[in-house]
Amino acid sequence: MAIRALYTGASGMGANAFNLDMIANNLANAGTTAYKQSRANFEDIFYEHFKLPGVQDNAGNITPTGISLGLGTRVQSTEGDFSQGSIIPTTGEFDMAIVGEGFFQVNDGIQTLYTRAGNFSLNANGDVVMASADTGYLLEPTISIPQDAINISISGDGVVSYQQQGSNQIQTAGNIQIARFINNQGLLRQGDNLYQETTGSGSPQVGDPGVEGRGSLRQFFLEQSNVEPVRELVALIQTQRNFELNSQVVQAADQALQTVANMRRF
Amino acid sequence: MIYGMYLSAQGADSNSVRLDVLSNNMANANSTSFKRDIPIFRMNPPHDAKEGPLNGLPGDLENHTGGITLEEIRTDFENGSFIATEGELDLALKGPGFFQVVRDNETLLTRNGSLSLNADHQLVTADYGLPILDERGTEIEIPVEAVRIEISLDGVVTPYDQNGQSLGSVGQLAVVMPTSLEELVKLGEGLYTTEGRVTPLEGPVNIQQGFLEASGTNSIEEMMELVSASRLFESNINMIKLQDDSLGRLLQSMPRR
Numbered sequence: 001m002a003i004r005a006l007y008t009g010a011s012g013m014g015a016n017a018f019n020l021d022m023i024a025n026n027l028a029n030a031g032t033t034a035y036k037q038s039r040a041n042f043e044d045i046f047y048e049h050f051k052l053p054g055v056q057d058n059a060g061n062i063t064p065t066g067i068s069l070g071l072g073t074r075v076q077s078t079e080g081d082f083s084q085g086s087i088i089p090t091t092g093e094f095d096m097a098i099v100g101e102g103f104f105q106v107n108d109g110i111q112t113l114y115t116r117a118g119n120f121s122l123n124a125n126g127d128v129v130m131a132s133a134d135t136g137y138l139l140e141p142t143i144s145i146p147q148d149a150i151n152i153s154i155s156g157d158g159v160v161s162y163q164q165q166g167s168n169q170i171q172t173a174g175n176i177q178i179a180r181f182i183n184n185q186g187l188l189r190q191g192d193n194l195y196q197e198t199t200g201s202g203s204p205q206v207g208d209p210g211v212e213g214r215g216s217l218r219q220f221f222l223e224q225s226n227v228e229p230v231r232e233l234v235a236l237i238q239t240q241r242n243f244e245l246n247s248q249v250v251q252a253a254d255q256a257l258q259t260v261a262n263m264r265r266f
Numbered sequence: 267m268i269y270g271m272y273l274s275a276q277g278a279d280s281n282s283v284r285l286d287v288l289s290n291n292m293a294n295a296n297s298t299s300f301k302r303d304i305p306i307f308r309m310n311p312p313h314d315a316k317e318g319p320l321n322g323l324p325g326d327l328e329n330h331t332g333g334i335t336l337e338e339i340r341t342d343f344e345n346g347s348f349i350a351t352e353g354e355l356d357l358a359l360k361g362p363g364f365f366q367v368v369r370d371n372e373t374l375l376t377r378n379g380s381l382s383l384n385a386d387h388q389l390v391t392a393d394y395g396l397p398i399l400d401e402r403g404t405e406i407e408i409p410v411e412a413v414r415i416e417i418s419l420d421g422v423v424t425p426y427d428q429n430g431q432s433l434g435s436v437g438q439l440a441v442v443m444p445t446s447l448e449e450l451v452k453l454g455e456g457l458y459t460t461e462g463r464v465t466p467l468e469g470p471v472n473i474q475q476g477f478l479e480a481s482g483t484n485s486i487e488e489m490m491e492l493v494s495a496s497r498l499f500e501s502n503i504n505m506i507k508l509q510d511d512s513l514g515r516l517l518q519s520m521p522r523r
Binding site: 039042083183202213263 | 282283285286287288289290291292293294295296297298300303336337338339340341351352353378380382383384385387392393395408410411412413427428446448449451452453454455456461478485488489492495496499500503506507510
């Protein structure tokens with residue numbers, strides 16, 4: 001009966017509303033450092049099988065095809081697109097971009113989290129931290145820079161070196177290590193540009209940048225978001241229209257039910 | 267007249283099924299590699315007033331002679347268009363064929379090539395992590411040091427390390443065809459099962475990496491169906507009303523004692 005169509009149409013509206021939310025978030029983060037756009041995939045839910053193929057009907061015919069009725073759609077998965085964003089030059093000496101695969105490791109005091117946003121700065125103790133003031137997550141392993149350091153440079157393979165005021169000697173503050181996951185899709189997005197490891201992502205393979213499939217670092221550069229506004233807007237138009245079409249289905253189902261309700265006059 | 271009411275009820279019933287089917291088509295306008303369904307109806311053998319019904323008394327509506335019955339819901343396997351996603355593990359099948367995945371030790375078919383790697387480095391479907399099979403019917407494992415995966419037109423999976431060195435082929439994706447498309451049963455989640463045999467696709471396999479197959483829903487056609495189904499539903503209900511009125515009038519005009 002049309003009740004099914006009512007709920008099926010509603011599932012279509014729901015899926016398109018979800019898609020709209022995804023698109024909105026992508027567009028909102030078009031200017032977010034190292035943001036990775038994500039896309040929703042949809043699938044048909046479930047089928048009611050009234051008759052399977054190869055069954056005899058009551059007229060004695062063997063049905064070549066069955067009767068299966070689908071009950072709508074749902075979100076299948078949200079897929080992060082981890083392709084490289086473009087790299088733009090900056091002036092910050094603790095701005096780094098990862099060219100290739102991998103994530104910086106930061107510690108929030110409890111556990112290690114992962115980020116590709118390389119806009120780091122120093123806290124009051126001279127430790128390299130994430131620039132978001134409200135968190136101050138330390139880069140892992142911790143790298144401290146003395147107060148009188150000048151000419152800080154970070155090599156492609158993560159060696160942080162500096163000179164002290166009045167001396168020509170180059171000192172090493174430490175090595176930045178980055179982590180790579182076999183399945184980036186399995187990382188949990190935490191907001192604040194952070195990702196958390198899950199069983200789906202596999203364990204991180206930590207080591208120097210530029211080897212074993214990890215990308216290398218570029219100081220004085222930042223990775224931009226990889227959102228493509230044109231593509232998002234096309235998706236926006238399509239989603240809006242699909243939403244409208246599904247609302248038409250709901251209306252038609254409603255009308256059918258109304259017709260039934262008005263069958264008998266009192 | 268009473269009989270006609272049943273015929274109209276069947277007409278209304280079948281149009282409500284049409285509405286259900288096309289609402290599912292419309293709801294899945296975004297679903298990757300979805301194939302639209304088409305309900306097909308059959309005219310029942312007519313009621314012979316002189317000889318009576320063909321096989322005894324009709325039981326339910328479906329066995330009622332004359333009128334209309336839902337014969338089958340056929341799936342239209344026409345190829346959908348492609349969406350460029352640029353994901354290296356997004357695959358679209360150009361032309362006929364299905365990938366094979368395993369769920370609960372059962373091999374199922376799907377055209378949805380949205381894949382991912384699981385924690386064991388196996389190639390799996392992105393939604394429920396069902397392993398996708400190669401031609402030998404085994405799972406495909408990607409070496410840890412791979413940074414890029416290339417999938418050729420005929421489905422050979424070749425990982426590359428960071429220096430651009432090929433790590434050698436790790437398998438060739440199975441692309442199969444059932445003996446008959448009509449025997450396929452939809453399970454939802456883009457999966458199909460079949461009672462019949464499944465054989466490797468004859469002819470060239472064409473797998474496009476970085477694309478997904480769009481839904482086969484045709485909005486314009488569904489919309490036309492929607493208008494026609496809801497109007498026909500209404501007409502049939504109105505026919506019932508009309509016959510009800512006539513019956514009522516007949517009863518009214520009966521002489522009363």
